[in-house]
Amino acid sequence: MTFIDRLKQLLGGPHAPESHSEEDDRDSGVCKPITCMEAMAKVHEYLDGELDGVPSEEVAHHFSICQGCYPHLKLEERFRGLLQRSQQDEACPEHVKEQVLELLAAEASEPR
């Protein structure tokens, strides 16, 4: 590898670029390869199901073959799981529900 190639590789991102190459991606014939930086920049939109301009398959393919980026996707997923877990079974207290119903009944009975 030349110095210039190595420099380009370093500027492309800090994740184990040896884990796959663009040549491998092209050979697979499945998806257009995207770089580590592109995949990382799109990780939120990918997990939110809100990708704009990049097919979901391309991002998924990158994470599936890149050992450097994959842990970042997993951590992002675990983080979201933690947020979801933090509010499980959080229901409105019964006395508040009753108060709301009483308020609405009083409001409905008022002449307009």
Added chain:
Amino acid sequence: MTEPGKGKIQTADFNEEALPHMDAVFRFALRLSGSRDVAEDLVQETFLRAFRSWDKYTPGTQCKSWLFTICRNVFLRQRERGQRHDEIVSENVDRSSGPFEAVNPVWVKAVKADPEGEFFDAIVDEKVLQHIQELPEDYRTAVILSDLEGLSYQEIAEMTDVPVGTVKSRLFRGRRVLQSALYDYAVSMGYIKDTSDET
């Protein structure tokens, strides 16, 4: 003169469409305010206001988002009235405004010590809620609506009256701030080894 039976129809529609979202509105109010007492008041005020303006609601549209919008407006007005000037300034000063890197620096550190993210399992729910509460309001609202309630970018944009790009930016920044705070907490508790000094 009131149209005969209109009030009953309105009440029946409201009961069917709006009331099932009471749990969701309570959760939203709780995350937004960080206080059960405030959340209980917000739920009551939200449903009362929603009932009074039910004729402005288009049946079959996103009722939950509509209720969240009312709830947030009530919360912001109450906060504005109760908040001292120095608190408002303090929140503005604490906000991050610089650009974020595509690669999350928190995950770069975490990957070295715990690539599976098992440290998340040790973080108790109260700490998560505390750190959500500490986010600036616009980041907090975006994170709650997207990550906890599953609303789309477009729905959040309409609710908060900002472009979709702003929603994305708030989500990105809000998540990063929250991730950093939770990681620091996990390090301080010994749930994950600090790898900051490792190269």
